[in-house]
Amino acid sequence: xTLAGALEAAEAAAPVESLDVVARMxxxxxxxxxxxxxxTDFTGSSVVRLxxxxxxxxxxxxxxxxxxxxxxxxxxxxxxxxxxxxxxxxLVRVLAPVTNRGDAIGLLELFLPAPPGAEVMRxxxxxxxxxxxxxxxxxxxxxxxxxGRRTKPLSLAAEIQHRLLPTSLACEAAQFAVxxxxxxxxxxxxxxxxxxxxxxxxQLSVTDAMGHDxxxxxxxxxxxxxxxxxxxxxxxxAEQAHQADxxxxxxxxxxxxxxxxxxxxxxxxxxxxxxxxxxxxxRMRDGEVxxxxxxxxxxxxxxxxxxQANAYRVQTLDLCPxxxxxxxxxGMLERNAENLDLSDLIIRTRALxxxxxxxxxxxxxxxxxxxxxDDDATVMCLDWRGVHNSERDAAHGADLTxxxxxxxxxxxxxx
Numbered sequence: 396x397t398l399a400g401a402l403e404a405a406e407a408a409a410p411v412e413s414l415d416v417v418a419r420m421x422x423x424x425x426x427x428x429x430x431x432x433x434x435t436d437f438t439g440s441s442v443v444r445l446x447x448x449x450x451x452x453x454x455x456x457x458x459x460x461x462x463x464x465x466x467x468x469x470x471x472x473x474x475x476x477x478x479x480x481x482x483x484x485x486l487v488r489v490l491a492p493v494t495n496r497g498d499a500i501g502l503l504e505l506f507l508p509a510p511p512g513a514e515v516m517r518x519x520x521x522x523x524x525x526x527x528x529x530x531x532x533x534x535x536x537x538x539x540x541x542x543g544r545r546t547k548p549l550s551l552a553a554e555i556q557h558r559l560l561p562t563s564l565a566c567e568a569a570q571f572a573v574x575x576x577x578x579x580x581x582x583x584x585x586x587x588x589x590x591x592x593x594x595x596x597x598q599l600s601v602t603d604a605m606g607h608d609x610x611x612x613x614x615x616x617x618x619x620x621x622x623x624x625x626x627x628x629x630x631x632x633a634e635q636a637h638q639a640d641x642x643x644x645x646x647x648x649x650x651x652x653x654x655x656x657x658x659x660x661x662x663x664x665x666x667x668x669x670x671x672x673x674x675x676x677x678r679m680r681d682g683e684v685x686x687x688x689x690x691x692x693x694x695x696x697x698x699x700x701x702x703q704a705n706a707y708r709v710q711t712l713d714l715c716p717x718x719x720x721x722x723x724x725x726g727m728l729e730r731n732a733e734n735l736d737l738s739d740l741i742i743r744t745r746a747l748x749x750x751x752x753x754x755x756x757x758x759x760x761x762x763x764x765x766x767x768x769d770d771d772a773t774v775m776c777l778d779w780r781g782v783h784n785s786e787r788d789a790a791h792g793a794d795l796t797x798x799x800x801x802x803x804x805x806x807x808x809x810x
Contacts, residue, residue: 401525410536413529414445421522425515427505428486432493432526433460433467434501434543437557438578439754442467442502443543459546466490471499472751476520480510487511491519495527497567497574499750531563552583555612556771559587559619565750566590570661570782571597575775576753578726578761578768585611585652586724586771587619591626595662598626601775602654602695603673603724610650617642618652618695632656632669636695636707640671643696651696655722659714664782666712671695674728677741679719684738687712687720716781719745719752726770727760735763749776 404420405413418430433442441459462468467490470477476491486506493501503523511519534540549557556579565574575588585604590597600622604614621642625635635656643652653673659666672694676687689710692698698706714720721741728737740759744752753776760772 398521398525401522402528405525405529405533410533411539413533414526417522417526417529421505421519425505425507425511425518427507429504429506431504432501433504434530434540435471435499436544436546438757439471439499439576439750440758441546443546445539445543467502470502472747474499474748476516476523478510478516489516489519491523493523493526493530495531496563497565497572497748497750498527498563499565500527500530534562550583550608552585552608552612553579555609555616556583556585556587559589559615561589561591565748566592568592568597568661570664570780571659572749572778572780573597573599573775574748574750574753575773576757577771577773578757580607580726580768580771582607583611584726584771585615586726586773587615588722588773588775589619589622590775592661595660597659597661599657599722599775599777600654601673601722601724601773602652603726603771603773604652605650605694614643614647614650614652614696617647618654622654622656632658632667632709633707636669636671636692636698639695640693640698640706647696651694653694653725657712657720657722659779661782664714664716664779666714668710668712669707670710671698671707674723674725676723677721677738678714679721679741679745680715680717682742682745684741714779716779718779719749720777720779721756722775722777723756724771724773726768726772727756727774729760729764729768729770729772735759749778752776 401417401420404416408416414432418432422430431444433444435442441461443459466477466479470490470492474492474494476489479488486508487510489505489507489511491503492499493503503526505519530540573590577586577588584607588601590599602615602618604611618639621639622635625638630638654671655673656669668689670689670691672691677684678687690708692707740756744755747755753774756774757772761768
């Protein structure tokens, strides 16, 4: 049972059966009573057991196992394997995280006849690591993984919205960790978030389309497509914003989309920022949360009335190693959440991975609305770890501007 062998067996199987093949190999190798894979749902609040391929009925809702207060939750949050032994003559349960670059894809669960030794735990860990790559390699070829991630049917608008999100909702690198979470409203409002890592930069965006349901989802599709097209063509932030605005002007009818674009150099840590009529981000530094107060430009779809040279201003943002930056949409500030102190919650979740912190923040908004949202609630959480001092000193870095002020609840009207 080797990592190479598991990957080779999975590749030889049909995409829908790749996990089952590896599970059978591990079961036979360790003499396990059972081996299964559990995938996390879209919200990160539950897992779904993916059984043998011929037992998955994808025309039925996936069976949801809530995470709160379970060993599953402990393993996902800690990202450490756990062994549960309830006494003699009882099977031993082993759980290992299936994670790739901070994206908690799911869990590997085994029931063994005896407590595992160090070598067996190493093999289980390697197999769980391999499963992450197997899921990533096969999820674009089958709907089984998508079926497992949705524990309730999605509306057409929500289906479009989810397809706009990055494939992995979290990512880690030496310089940073980033994660996003989105909870659609009862009538979807068109929120999206995105990120990409290039050789020398990481870029993030959060957008919020005006309106609800499919109309909002179509506006979101237009802006995300324009931003990605410009970004992939090598455009800077100002040009990305301009092209998103132009796409809205040409094709978005009377709608508009607010947004924030962020680009951080992985060489010297310099940070550029564009705000298109969007709620201000929050930055936690040394246990204190402040609201970053940038210059606010017009939302995409309204900026074409201004000359291209002046439409979107690229600003600097002060980001230091150890900072946590939270970008959000106005659904996080909705009326039912007025009594929720987001700054305090960000402080209380500072020890959590950005993945868990983002989910906790969104869940707090959902709870404040008693399970119902009037607008989508979206958060992106970035932990900046910084670059090597030698790299930073070698760069001809700019004097970054700290535009932070004590926290307020809403940005001024754009313009």
